[in-house]
Amino acid sequence: MGGDFAPANEVAGAVQALRESSNAFEVVLVGREHEIREHLQHQRADGLALSVVHAEEVIGMDDSPTAALKQKKNSSLAIGMTLHKEGKADGFASAGNTGAVLSAATLILGRVKGVSRPTIGAFFPSESGVCLVVDAGTNVDCRPQHLFEFAVMGSIYAKQIFKYENPKVGLLNVGEERVKGTEIVQEAYKLLEGSTLNFIGNVEGRDILKGKAQVVVCDGFVGNVVLKFGESVPTFLKSRLKQYASGNIFRSLLIALARGSLKNSLKDMDYEEFGGVPVLGVNGVTIIGHGKSTPKAIKNMIFKAVEVATSKLNTRIEEAMATSVSHAMKQTSPGEPSLTSASDYKR
Amino acid sequence: MGGDFAPANEVAGAVQALRESSNAFEVVLVGREHEIREHLQHQRADGLALSVVHAEEVIGMDDSPTAALKQKKNSSLAIGMTLHKEGKADGFASAGNTGAVLSAATLILGRVKGVSRPTIGAFFPSESGVCLVVDAGTNVDCRPQHLFEFAVMGSIYAKQIFKYENPKVGLLNVGEERVKGTEIVQEAYKLLEGSTLNFIGNVEGRDILKGKAQVVVCDGFVGNVVLKFGESVPTFLKSRLKQYASGNIFRSLLIALARGSLKNSLKDMDYEEFGGVPVLGVNGVTIIGHGKSTPKAIKNMIFKAVEVATSKLNTRIEEAMATSVSHAMKQTSPGEPSLTSASDYKR
Numbered sequence: 137m138g139g140d141f142a143p144a145n146e147v148a149g150a151v152q153a154l155r156e157s158s159n160a161f162e163v164v165l166v167g168r169e170h171e172i173r174e175h176l177q178h179q180r181a182d183g184l185a186l187s188v189v190h191a192e193e194v195i196g197m198d199d200s201p202t203a204a205l206k207q208k209k210n211s212s213l214a215i216g217m218t219l220h221k222e223g224k225a226d227g228f229a230s231a232g233n234t235g236a237v238l239s240a241a242t243l244i245l246g247r248v249k250g251v252s253r254p255t256i257g258a259f260f261p262s263e264s265g266v267c268l269v270v271d272a273g274t275n276v277d278c279r280p281q282h283l284f285e286f287a288v289m290g291s292i293y294a295k296q297i298f299k300y301e302n303p304k305v306g307l308l309n310v311g312e313e314r315v316k317g318t319e320i321v322q323e324a325y326k327l328l329e330g331s332t333l334n335f336i337g338n339v340e341g342r343d344i345l346k347g348k349a350q351v352v353v354c355d356g357f358v359g360n361v362v363l364k365f366g367e368s369v370p371t372f373l374k375s376r377l378k379q380y381a382s383g384n385i386f387r388s389l390l391i392a393l394a395r396g397s398l399k400n401s402l403k404d405m406d407y408e409e410f411g412g413v414p415v416l417g418v419n420g421v422t423i424i425g426h427g428k429s430t431p432k433a434i435k436n437m438i439f440k441a442v443e444v445a446t447s448k449l450n451t452r453i454e455e456a457m458a459t460s461v462s463h464a465m466k467q468t469s470p471g472e473p474s475l476t477s478a479s480d481y482k483r
Numbered sequence: 484m485g486g487d488f489a490p491a492n493e494v495a496g497a498v499q500a501l502r503e504s505s506n507a508f509e510v511v512l513v514g515r516e517h518e519i520r521e522h523l524q525h526q527r528a529d530g531l532a533l534s535v536v537h538a539e540e541v542i543g544m545d546d547s548p549t550a551a552l553k554q555k556k557n558s559s560l561a562i563g564m565t566l567h568k569e570g571k572a573d574g575f576a577s578a579g580n581t582g583a584v585l586s587a588a589t590l591i592l593g594r595v596k597g598v599s600r601p602t603i604g605a606f607f608p609s610e611s612g613v614c615l616v617v618d619a620g621t622n623v624d625c626r627p628q629h630l631f632e633f634a635v636m637g638s639i640y641a642k643q644i645f646k647y648e649n650p651k652v653g654l655l656n657v658g659e660e661r662v663k664g665t666e667i668v669q670e671a672y673k674l675l676e677g678s679t680l681n682f683i684g685n686v687e688g689r690d691i692l693k694g695k696a697q698v699v700v701c702d703g704f705v706g707n708v709v710l711k712f713g714e715s716v717p718t719f720l721k722s723r724l725k726q727y728a729s730g731n732i733f734r735s736l737l738i739a740l741a742r743g744s745l746k747n748s749l750k751d752m753d754y755e756e757f758g759g760v761p762v763l764g765v766n767g768v769t770i771i772g773h774g775k776s777t778p779k780a781i782k783n784m785i786f787k788a789v790e791v792a793t794s795k796l797n798t799r800i801e802e803a804m805a806t807s808v809s810h811a812m813k814q815t816s817p818g819e820p821s822l823t824s825a826s827d828y829k830r
Binding site: 363367 | 502588608610620623624655663664666667668687688689690691692693696701703704705707708710711712713714715716718719720721722723724726727728734736740741744745747749797
């Protein structure tokens with residue numbers, strides 16, 4: 137119910153997902169039953185593996201994540217996530233308030249052992265396949281250890297879900313040399329260098345689209361800025377082409393003819409195709425989508441949830457945290473405090 | 484001499500600049516005289532307002548900025564910047580080692596009164612004109628006061644050089660709400676809010692190309708990442724279009740036909756057009772260009788230097804630092820240490 141066009145797009149997307157997969161899984165729609173059933177009727181959803189669980193409240197985009205979770209115990213988010221926690225659903229997907237979904241995932245599902253901060257990555261297209269940039273906005277203030285954990289989780293995700301054999305991990309920085317960047321990034325470099333990951337060193341802003349690494353690690357501030365910048369490129373191009381063609385019939389014709397090619401070339405800069413991003417580091421499967429998710433985006437979010445649920449992502453993350461962290465920890469000074477205590481988790 | 488194609492492109496660009504402006508100014512070429520004169524001969528530069536000052540040494544791209552400045556007293560950079568300091572030139576432009584040029588400008592020219600850290604901005608195209616993002620890589624670690632100073636300098640630059648009447652200043656953040664982002668950014672928000680600048684609040688990554696603000700303020704880490712990401716977009720698009728057209732004659736034809744339109748639309752994402760970026764906050768005129776600057780880029784750098792030299796940029800910056808800083812300082816706690824001591828300047 138939290139998306140900008142809920143529940144219309146959510147219902148339409150769920151129906152599409154089940155039709156396309158011939159009911160290969162079941163979708164539980166959580167929210168105001170009356171509204172949902174109305175939309176189901178519009179969609180002629182008879183015969184699909186759908187069920188509805190009523191939830192009276194909705195957490196809005198402007199609600200404070202933690203406050204809303206406490207106050208709205210009957211929100212679709214709280215009830216849906218609890219269904220997943222109780223094993224009545226194998227995954228959870230939402231186009232609602234990102235902060236609230238992340239909080240709910242962390243509080244209700246709990247963190248994977250060894251993870252101090254769950255994270256959300258973002259997918260970028262690149263000249264050599266999909267690139268996962270992690271963190272994409274969840275943790276704006278990071279310590280070296282956090283960046284290291286993002287690298288571990290991102291690497292496992294790229295391996296399990298994108299099937300990259302030995303994903304290259306790059307640390308986002310302002311230059312290639314190890315002395316570049318803030319102290320935090322320089323410390324993270326050391327942790328990564330001493331790990332079992334396929335760490336290729338620092339990468340720069342230009343290396344994301346170039347596909348130099350399959351996993352690019354950064355704090356959530358940088359990740360969020362570059363993600364939103366990237367998402368704005370297609371709109372900017374469209375506006376530029378329009379402006380250029382304006383009042384010139386020949387140019388307009390050319391651009392109209394080439395529109396399909398351009399659109400196709402930019403297809404994977406389009407969030408709809410990816411269908412949301414997973415929360416990494418929580419004990420469960422949580423997929424978060426854009427607030428303005430279309431039915432197609434919702435459909436792909438559901439597919440993504442199924443894909444992650446049938447993988448062994450969290451088991452692999454837990455294993456990797458145990459082996460890589462202990463390995464990397466040897467590199468740091470013995471007096472350094474452990475960052476894995478619960479109180480350290482700060483959104 | 485510091486550029487990747489020096490002195491060939493530097494000489495060619497200087498010749499172009501003087502031809503196009505009909506010798507409206509004089510260009511002093513600083514570097515290995517023999518080499519420069521050879522290139523001048525190729526360019527048939529007779530009758531142009533050109534002179535050459537010999538400098539034996541060259542600071543390379545891999546040299547450590549401060550060490551190189553100390554060791555290579557006879558570098559083209561040190562000699563050229565000193566000519567400017569002594570008033571024998573009204574501005575300085577280089578396509579060499581950015582860190583070294585910035586250090587030389589700061590050490591030789593000195594800082595404008597009230598500025599604790601000189602900065603370099605970058606120009607982005609946007610749907611509503613040029614957008615100056617400042618800092619673009621100079622200061623990776625910033626305190627709130629530094630971000631505030633970038634805003635003041637950027638605002639004056641946008642006013643004096645881009646002729647924006649009352650430039651809108653945005654603070655780059657992960658969301659619009661004032662509570663978003665790191666503590667540093669939140670503190671900077673308060674300083675900006677209490678200033679005389681036309682502060683429009685937080686802006687996000689997507690707002691740069693959208694042109695929501697004419698000046699976007701951020702630390703040099705974020706600025707550098709988003710700048711390099713942006714610069715990589717045209718290459719990525721080209722590669723995508725090529726891939727899409729590959730083996731399909733109809734598509735290839737369409738894309739070939741539309742190439743001109745695309746290229747023209749992306750023209751101002753092209754660094755050559757901007758001709759380098761100014762160092763803000765130093766007592767003088769210093770323009771820094773890409774290492775791989777073409778003759779056209781060099782030409783535009785020279786034009787930019789002339790433009791800045793004939794403006795009252797630094798006087799205005801000094802005035803603004805005096806009025807805006809004192810105004811903003813009232814907002815901060817009285818015990819806060821002043822950040823304008825020389826020792827505070829950390830590259």
